[in-house]
Amino acid sequence: MEICTICDHLWVKITNNLPKYVPVIRKQLRIPQPIRASPCRPSVALSAAQIQSPVQCSLLLLLAAAAMAAEASGRKDATITGPADSTELREQLMTEGNMKKDLEASLPAAQDSFAIRCRDVCRSYGKLKVLTNLNLTVPQGQIYGLLGPSGCGKTTLLKCIVGTLKISRGHITVLGKPPAFPGHEVPGKMVGYMPQDLALYNEFTISDTLTFFGRIHGLTSKETQVRMNFLIDFLNLPQKNSLVRNLSGGQRRRVSLGAALLQNPELLILDEPTVGVDPVLRAKIWQHLVEIVKTGKVSVIITTHYIEEARQANMVGLMRNGHLLAEGPPDAVMKQHSATTLEHAFLQLCESSDQNSTQESSSESETLEKSQMFANGRDESQPILAVGPPPVEDVPKCTADWKVRARHILPKGRNIRALFIKTMVRMKRMPGSLCFQFLLPVIQISLICLCVGGDPKGIKVAVVNNDSYPPSSSFSQSLLTFLDNSSVIQVPLPHKEAFEGVHKGEYWGVIGFGQNFTNYLTKRILQRQVSKEVIDGGSVHVWLDLTNRQIGLMLQKQLHQAFQAFVDYKMGALAYLAALPIKFEEPIYGSLDMDFTTYVTPGAVLSISFYLAVGLTALSFVLERKEGLLDRCWVAGVSSMETMLAHLFSQLFVISVQIILMLLFVLLVFKMPNEGSLFLVICLIVLQGVTGISFGLVISAGIDDEQSANQAALGIFYPNLILSGIIWPVECIPYPLRYLSLALPQTYASESLRCIMYRGWGMSEMMVWRGFAVTLGWNTFFLILATVILKLRT
Incomplete structure (x- = not known):
C-alpha cells in the first residue's frame, strides 16, 4: 500500500x-x-x-x-x-x-491483449509541448475513437504510435513491442495507416497505387489483385485504370483508405477517414470496421471531428491540449457525466x-x-x-539478437524495387517533363560550345591610311589585306572622325599609317642603321578600346598574324630576318589552334551533370515530403536508406541518358578532341552526377519547402563554378581562396577529365585517379550526411 x-x-x-x-x-x-x-x-x-x-x-x-x-x-x-x-x-x-456490462464488453483481462499502450508520453517541438503525460490504452480487437479539436495533438500522437515521430519522454507499446523495434513490423506490414492528408501519387492510377503498396508489404501479384478487386467494389471506386489526379476529393480519400486496408493489417490507424464521404458510404465503412474487429485480430484507432459518429466505437478517448480528459466506452462516459450525447x-x-x-x-x-x-x-x-x-513495470522489456538487428538495418530489396518502379512509372506518366530533362543538358552544352571561348566576329575598326604610295604598291594597303575580314571590319576614315567614332563607342580602335610608311618600312628592312624618325614612320600605330579585354586581345592577335603573313609574302625566303627570335614548336599536348572553348567544355560537362542531378533530386524529395508521401512510405516499412537508394538508382537512369546525349554532341557535333579512354570519361561524369544526387538528398533531407531548396541549390552554383577552375584556371585564384577551391568536389575532377581527354592519360597518373578519389569521397560524405539528417528528423 x-x-x-x-x-x-x-x-x-x-x-x-x-x-x-x-x-x-x-x-x-x-x-x-x-x-x-x-x-x-x-x-x-x-x-x-x-x-x-x-x-x-x-x-x-x-x-x-x-x-x-x-x-x-x-x-x-x-x-x-x-x-x-x-x-x-x-x-x-x-x-x-x-x-459492469460496459466494462466486461470493453476491457480484456490480460495485458497482452492490448493493441496500443501509451504511458506518460510527452512530445515537444522545441519549446512547444504537443503531448503532455498522455496515457492511452487501445484494447485488442476493438475500435477506439480518438476525439478532439484541431491542434490538440491527435495527428502527432498517431505519428508517434506508428513510429515516424520519436517521443520526448514516456513509453509506447504497439502490438506487444515498441514502434520501430528491430524485427517488429511497426512501422511495416502489421499497421495500416491513412494520414489526414491524402498522400497519393497523382500520376498513378488506382491500380498503380494499390500495386505499389502491395509490393512494399510483400504481397504477391495474385494477392494484390484479389484485395484490389474487393476494395474497388467495397469502396465504390471507379475503374482501376483511372488516374488519381482525375478523381474527386471523396474518391481520392477512399483510395487512400483502400491503401490502408490492402494488406489486412493487425492494427488500422485512420486519421479523419470519413471527411468528404457521403453518409451511405460512411455507414458502410463503419460496418466494415465493425466486421473486421469481430475476429479479435484487428484493432482500429480512428480520429474524427464527428463526435456522435464515434459512438459506434467500442471505446473513445477525449483529447484536449495534449492529454486525455477521459477514456472508456461511449455509453459509460455519457452515464458518468449524466449526458445524453457524447458531445x-x-x-x-x-x-x-x-x-x-x-x-x-x-x-x-x-x-x-x-x-x-x-x-x-x-x-x-x-x-x-x-x-x-x-x-515502470507496466512497460514490457523487449530484446533482439544481433541477427535481427542486422536484418532491421540492412535495406530490403523489395522496398527499393517498389520505390524504383514507382519513380519510373511517374516519369512515364510525365513524358513532357522527361523529354525536357533529357534535352536540357544538350541545350546547355551546345550553348557553351557555340557561345563561349570563340573569337569575336564583326569588330569594327577605323583605319587612317595616310600612306602616299599608290594603293596597288603600298605596304599599308597590302598589310591590311591580310587581316581577317570576318573578324575585323575596316572602316576608312580621316584622323579626326576616326577618334571621334571610338569615343562614341562606334569603333573598337584605330589603325594608323604615316605618310611615308612604305618608304620608311623599306629603309628599316634594308638599312642597318636608321633614325628614330624612320622607325616611327615605318611602324603601324594602333589605338584600342580595351574596356572589353577579349576583343582587345583578339585585335592584337589579328594584327600580329597579319603582319607576319605580310612579311612572309613580301620577303619570301628572307622572311626570317623580320621574324621574332622565338619559335613555337609542335605542342606536346593539344594543338596551336585550340581555343578557350576547348578548355571550358570538360568542366562544363561535369558542372551540368552535377547541378541537374542536384535540382531533380532536391525538388522531388521535398515535394514528396510536403505532400505526405514520404511519411506514408515510412509507415509502410520503408527506411530512409531504402528511399535514398531508390532515388539514387532512378535518377542514375536519367543522368545516364543525359550524359550519353551530351557526349554525342560534344565529340561528334562540336568535334572536341578525346585522346584518352571514353570509358573513363563516362565513369567520371556519371560519378559527378551521382555526387550531385547525393548532395540533392542532403538538401531535401534538411529543407521542407521548394523555395528554400532552390535557393540552397542555386546558392552554391556560382561559387563552385568560379572556384573549381571550370571557367578560369585555379592558378589565377589567390592563395587563401585556392585552398578552398581545392576542397570542392569539381576542382580535381575537372582537371582529371581534361587530362583524360586532351592528354590521353589513364588511371596510373595521379592527376587522373585523384579526381575519381575526391569525387567518391564527396559522394560517400553526402550519402552519410543525408542518412543522418533523415534519421534525426524521423
Whole structure:
C-alpha cells in the first residue's frame, strides 16, 4: 500500500506494507474521518490491492486492466460500507456505478491483449509541448475513437504510435513491442495507416497505387489483385485504370483508405477517414470496421471531428491540449457525466479541465509546505486523488539478437524495387517533363560550345591610311589585306572622325599609317642603321578600346598574324630576318589552334551533370515530403536508406541518358578532341552526377519547402563554378581562396577529365585517379550526411 502526497508537480512518496504492521499502527495510518477537499492543500492518494475494512474518503475508484472500472462518491451521507472481501466490493461498486456490462464488453483481462499502450508520453517541438503525460490504452480487437479539436495533438500522437515521430519522454507499446523495434513490423506490414492528408501519387492510377503498396508489404501479384478487386467494389471506386489526379476529393480519400486496408493489417490507424464521404458510404465503412474487429485480430484507432459518429466505437478517448480528459466506452462516459450525447459529455470534461487548471495554478505556492508537513507525520485532512504516472513495470522489456538487428538495418530489396518502379512509372506518366530533362543538358552544352571561348566576329575598326604610295604598291594597303575580314571590319576614315567614332563607342580602335610608311618600312628592312624618325614612320600605330579585354586581345592577335603573313609574302625566303627570335614548336599536348572553348567544355560537362542531378533530386524529395508521401512510405516499412537508394538508382537512369546525349554532341557535333579512354570519361561524369544526387538528398533531407531548396541549390552554383577552375584556371585564384577551391568536389575532377581527354592519360597518373578519389569521397560524405539528417528528423 502507498501513501502519496500530490504537490502539483512534486511527489513525496512513502511506501509501506501495512499488513506487516500491528492493527493500531495500521489504524493510525488510515484516515478515519471524512476528508475535506480544498484546493489550497495537498491531496492524498491511497492505493491497495485488497480492502479489508471500511474507508471513508471523498472519492473511491476501482481500477481494472489499466482503466477505471467504477467510481463512487464518499459523501458523509453516502459512506461506502466495506463488504467481507474485495470481490464483493468489486461487484458492489460495479453495480452502483452501473458500468459492469460496459466494462466486461470493453476491457480484456490480460495485458497482452492490448493493441496500443501509451504511458506518460510527452512530445515537444522545441519549446512547444504537443503531448503532455498522455496515457492511452487501445484494447485488442476493438475500435477506439480518438476525439478532439484541431491542434490538440491527435495527428502527432498517431505519428508517434506508428513510429515516424520519436517521443520526448514516456513509453509506447504497439502490438506487444515498441514502434520501430528491430524485427517488429511497426512501422511495416502489421499497421495500416491513412494520414489526414491524402498522400497519393497523382500520376498513378488506382491500380498503380494499390500495386505499389502491395509490393512494399510483400504481397504477391495474385494477392494484390484479389484485395484490389474487393476494395474497388467495397469502396465504390471507379475503374482501376483511372488516374488519381482525375478523381474527386471523396474518391481520392477512399483510395487512400483502400491503401490502408490492402494488406489486412493487425492494427488500422485512420486519421479523419470519413471527411468528404457521403453518409451511405460512411455507414458502410463503419460496418466494415465493425466486421473486421469481430475476429479479435484487428484493432482500429480512428480520429474524427464527428463526435456522435464515434459512438459506434467500442471505446473513445477525449483529447484536449495534449492529454486525455477521459477514456472508456461511449455509453459509460455519457452515464458518468449524466449526458445524453457524447458531445455534451465532452463539453463538461473540457469545462472541468479548465476549472482544475485554474485551481492547480492558484495553489502552487502552498503545496510544497503542506507536503513537508504530511511527510513529517502531521495529521492533515486532504482530498484523495487518483493521479500519478504508471509504474515502470507496466512497460514490457523487449530484446533482439544481433541477427535481427542486422536484418532491421540492412535495406530490403523489395522496398527499393517498389520505390524504383514507382519513380519510373511517374516519369512515364510525365513524358513532357522527361523529354525536357533529357534535352536540357544538350541545350546547355551546345550553348557553351557555340557561345563561349570563340573569337569575336564583326569588330569594327577605323583605319587612317595616310600612306602616299599608290594603293596597288603600298605596304599599308597590302598589310591590311591580310587581316581577317570576318573578324575585323575596316572602316576608312580621316584622323579626326576616326577618334571621334571610338569615343562614341562606334569603333573598337584605330589603325594608323604615316605618310611615308612604305618608304620608311623599306629603309628599316634594308638599312642597318636608321633614325628614330624612320622607325616611327615605318611602324603601324594602333589605338584600342580595351574596356572589353577579349576583343582587345583578339585585335592584337589579328594584327600580329597579319603582319607576319605580310612579311612572309613580301620577303619570301628572307622572311626570317623580320621574324621574332622565338619559335613555337609542335605542342606536346593539344594543338596551336585550340581555343578557350576547348578548355571550358570538360568542366562544363561535369558542372551540368552535377547541378541537374542536384535540382531533380532536391525538388522531388521535398515535394514528396510536403505532400505526405514520404511519411506514408515510412509507415509502410520503408527506411530512409531504402528511399535514398531508390532515388539514387532512378535518377542514375536519367543522368545516364543525359550524359550519353551530351557526349554525342560534344565529340561528334562540336568535334572536341578525346585522346584518352571514353570509358573513363563516362565513369567520371556519371560519378559527378551521382555526387550531385547525393548532395540533392542532403538538401531535401534538411529543407521542407521548394523555395528554400532552390535557393540552397542555386546558392552554391556560382561559387563552385568560379572556384573549381571550370571557367578560369585555379592558378589565377589567390592563395587563401585556392585552398578552398581545392576542397570542392569539381576542382580535381575537372582537371582529371581534361587530362583524360586532351592528354590521353589513364588511371596510373595521379592527376587522373585523384579526381575519381575526391569525387567518391564527396559522394560517400553526402550519402552519410543525408542518412543522418533523415534519421534525426524521423
